[in-house]
Amino acid sequence: MNAAATGVREWRRFTAGQRVARFSVYLVLVAAIVASARAVEIIPEFLYDAPEQMQDLFVRMWPIAFYHYPEGVHAALVETLHIASLGTILAVLMALPIGTAAAHNVVPNRVVNYFAKLLLVSSRSVNSLVWALLFVAVFGPGALAGTLAIAFRSIGFVGKLVGEALEEAQTGPIEALAAAGAPWPSVISKGYWPQVEPAFWSILLFRWDINVRESAVLGLVGAGGIGMALDTALNLFQWPRVAMVLVAIFAVVVIAEISVTQIRKRIL
Amino acid sequence: MSAAALVLRGLSKEYAKGKPVLHGISLEISDRGITAIIGPSGTGKSTLIRCINRLVEPTAGEVIFGGQDIAKLDRKALRLARRQIGMVFQEYNLVERLTVMENLLSGRLGYVSPLRAWLRRYPPADIERAFALLENVGLASYANQRADSLSGGQRQRVGIARAIMQEPRLLLADEPTSSLDPKTSVEIMSLMRELCTERAIPVMVNMHDVELAKRFADRIVGMSDGSVVYDGAPGGLSDEVLKAIYGGEDWIA
Numbered sequence: 001m002n003a004a005a006t007g008v009r010e011w012r013r014f015t016a017g018q019r020v021a022r023f024s025v026y027l028v029l030v031a032a033i034v035a036s037a038r039a040v041e042i043i044p045e046f047l048y049d050a051p052e053q054m055q056d057l058f059v060r061m062w063p064i065a066f067y068h069y070p071e072g073v074h075a076a077l078v079e080t081l082h083i084a085s086l087g088t089i090l091a092v093l094m095a096l097p098i099g100t101a102a103a104h105n106v107v108p109n110r111v112v113n114y115f116a117k118l119l120l121v122s123s124r125s126v127n128s129l130v131w132a133l134l135f136v137a138v139f140g141p142g143a144l145a146g147t148l149a150i151a152f153r154s155i156g157f158v159g160k161l162v163g164e165a166l167e168e169a170q171t172g173p174i175e176a177l178a179a180a181g182a183p184w185p186s187v188i189s190k191g192y193w194p195q196v197e198p199a200f201w202s203i204l205l206f207r208w209d210i211n212v213r214e215s216a217v218l219g220l221v222g223a224g225g226i227g228m229a230l231d232t233a234l235n236l237f238q239w240p241r242v243a244m245v246l247v248a249i250f251a252v253v254v255i256a257e258i259s260v261t262q263i264r265k266r267i268l
Numbered sequence: 269m270s271a272a273a274l275v276l277r278g279l280s281k282e283y284a285k286g287k288p289v290l291h292g293i294s295l296e297i298s299d300r301g302i303t304a305i306i307g308p309s310g311t312g313k314s315t316l317i318r319c320i321n322r323l324v325e326p327t328a329g330e331v332i333f334g335g336q337d338i339a340k341l342d343r344k345a346l347r348l349a350r351r352q353i354g355m356v357f358q359e360y361n362l363v364e365r366l367t368v369m370e371n372l373l374s375g376r377l378g379y380v381s382p383l384r385a386w387l388r389r390y391p392p393a394d395i396e397r398a399f400a401l402l403e404n405v406g407l408a409s410y411a412n413q414r415a416d417s418l419s420g421g422q423r424q425r426v427g428i429a430r431a432i433m434q435e436p437r438l439l440l441a442d443e444p445t446s447s448l449d450p451k452t453s454v455e456i457m458s459l460m461r462e463l464c465t466e467r468a469i470p471v472m473v474n475m476h477d478v479e480l481a482k483r484f485a486d487r488i489v490g491m492s493d494g495s496v497v498y499d500g501a502p503g504g505l506s507d508e509v510l511k512a513i514y515g516g517e518d519w520i521a
Contacts, residue, residue: 170364172357172359172360172361173361173362173363173364175323175357175361176355176357176361176362176374176427176430177363177374177377178323178350179321179323179350179353179355180350180351180354180355180374180375180376180377180378180430180431180434181347181348181349181350181351181352181377181378181434182347182374182377182378183347183377183378183382185382185386186377186380186382186385186386187377189382189385189386190363190366190370190374190377190385191363194363194364194365194366195363195364195365197365198365
């Protein structure tokens with residue numbers, strides 16, 4: 001239709017090409033859902049009686065075995081917290097230099113940047129459970145394997161975010177310190193560090209929070225902590241004890257979440 | 269006739285090959301007084317200032333300061349030379365989350381070892397001078413406030429004090445008043461003149477405000493299109509000269 005002839009000006013947010021592109025995205029989404037639903041091979045009978053099974057499970061879990069907490073859960077829970085905290089600290093010690101090396105404005109050397117990023121990506125591409133399996137194979141089952149698994153998985157996370165925070169630092173103050181003849185280590189400690197400090201603490205707390213949750217399941221592969229207690233109870237079909245462990249994990253995660261939020265409010 | 273604090277010979281800068289921003293600038297800055305560089309935006313004033321302490325690498329030419337050519341120094345020697353050159357920025361460039369006191373002391377980073385700086389164990393003489401300077405710039409009660417809690421004028425006072433902390437033999441100022449209101453601009457320029465006259469520090473300052481430059485400078489260098497088109501006393505800035513620097517004439521009242 002000719003706009004001039006009708007006197008009505010047409011307006012379209014997207015061009016014809018863009019509309020086709022958008023439609024194709026929806027099409028691909030639907031196709032992906034259909035394809036994956038077929039691939040997972042849902043067995044209808046199992047799906048139909050799932051509510052019944054769930055109910056049965058809850059009935060068997062009741063009453064929760066609180067009496068089990070002092071002898072079977074408490075020590076494992078504390079161990080989980082130790083694994084998470086120590087793992088986070090180890091990760092930060094290793095992630096700070098690697099993250100700094102990955103920031104191209106702090107270390108202006110492409111080769112070093114890419115190598116550091118490679119280290120960070122390889123740390124992240126392996127799940128903590130897989131890291132745990134590796135370290136259980138090397139050091140045997142126990143908290144050491146769990147701590148190292150948490151640490152090595154966290155290096156990538158902490159290092160990447162610290163590196164990005166450094167790259168976003170304002171250049172003005174850095175320029176001023178360089179113009180005053182400050183040596184490189186002083187430029188880092190007095191120019192970059194004050195700028196990334198809030199981000200750093202925030203990343204550290206966030207990662208600790210994640211690590212508390214992750215270390216709770218590491219025991220399933222023998223890497224220590226409360227997951228071991230869960231694994232034992234599951235294997236012996238002691239459902240009330242399973243419930244006790246789950247409640248304990250839930251409580252710790254909630255407490256960790258609340259304390260992290262409170263601490264973050266104070267320091268930022 | 270006083271000696272030259274800084275000599276520029278044939279200083280050129282090309283950001284893109286074949287498109288020079290500075291066309292072989294040659295200047296002598298004497299060891300006292302304020303030299304103002306004026307000229308339209310994008311004419312290379314800022315590049316000129318930044319080529320002196322090599323925040324921008326010059327493409328060709330010499331920057332003779334303290335008996336050596338800064339343009340030829342290696343990294344270590346450049347760092348040592350930079351300690352003698354203070355710099356004040358348009359956007360103040362303070363470390364926002366540090367206190368006023370720490371920003372002043374960071375002017376001494378070239379002289380203090382990284383370990384001592386990190387531990388905040390600055391030499392007592394530096395701390396004493398920082399307090400004295402804070403009184404000079406009228407911010408004595410702000411020592412422990414964070415820089416991001418200050419107003420623009422206060423921040424620039426800290427910026428000047430930080431540069432003076434270096435005990436420089438030359439002060440560079442890149443549009444120090446362009447982010448400030450007219451009244452504060454005058455206060456900042458007066459402060460800079462006062463502090464530098466007392467200490468006999470020559471100042472090289474970029475400005476776009478002609479009136480402010482006339483009022484405070486002892487010498488004016490007019491730049492147009494990467495070349496010096498006027499070099500003389502503020503009194504010599506006739507309408508003809510201003511036309512040559514900025515082009516056009518409608519804006520001249």
